Amino acid sequence: MATQKDVRRIALALPETSEDPDHFGFGVRRGGATKGFAWAWNERVEPKKPRVPNPGVLAVRVASAAEKEALLASEPDTFSTEPHYNGFPAVLVRLGAVRVAELRELLVEAWASQAPAALVKAYEARPPVGRSAR
Numbered sequence: 001m002a003t004q005k006d007v008r009r010i011a012l013a014l015p016e017t018s019e020d021p022d023h024f025g026f027g028v029r030r031g032g033a034t035k036g037f038a039w040a041w042n043e044r045v046e047p048k049k050p051r052v053p054n055p056g057v058l059a060v061r062v063a064s065a066a067e068k069e070a071l072l073a074s075e076p077d078t079f080s081t082e083p084h085y086n087g088f089p090a091v092l093v094r095l096g097a098v099r100v101a102e103l104r105e106l107l108v109e110a111w112a113s114q115a116p117a118a119l120v121k122a123y124e125a126r127p128p129v130g131r132s133a134r
Contacts, residue, residue, distance in 0.1 A: 002095045002103040004040075004055055010104050011038055014111045015119055024053060026107075028115045035114035037061045038107055041092050058093045061110040065089060078102075089113075 025039030042051035
């Protein structure tokens with residue numbers, strides 16, 4: 001089971017990532033702007049009232065509509081969507097249902113979908129953690 005603390009730790013370990021100072025969300029610098037790749041899902045609790053952040057659900061960017069559909073079909077207890085995200089490459093992730101290792105993979109892929117290509121290439125070329133390059 002993952003938590004917001006896990007999300008923050010994983011996301012902020014990725015190069016050039018920052019946390020939004022106004023809400024629980026993470027982005028990476030690209031072309032002079034910050035591109036969001038993960039954020040707290042805002043839920044409509046009361047009809048006709050503003051949405052409020054749900055700390056148990058994370059919205060995460062995905063690379064394509066096909067990837068979104070694959071995730072939704074693979075684990076419906078973990079991944080979902082709502083009409084607000086129709087046509088948008090993101091899934092909703094229930095933190096209480098996702099393993100930390102799976103969350104890490106989702107966040108790295110989300111980051112890579114928004115980061116500059118050169119930064120992604122440099123990140124992928126780094127030596128694995130705990131081992132030195134030879």
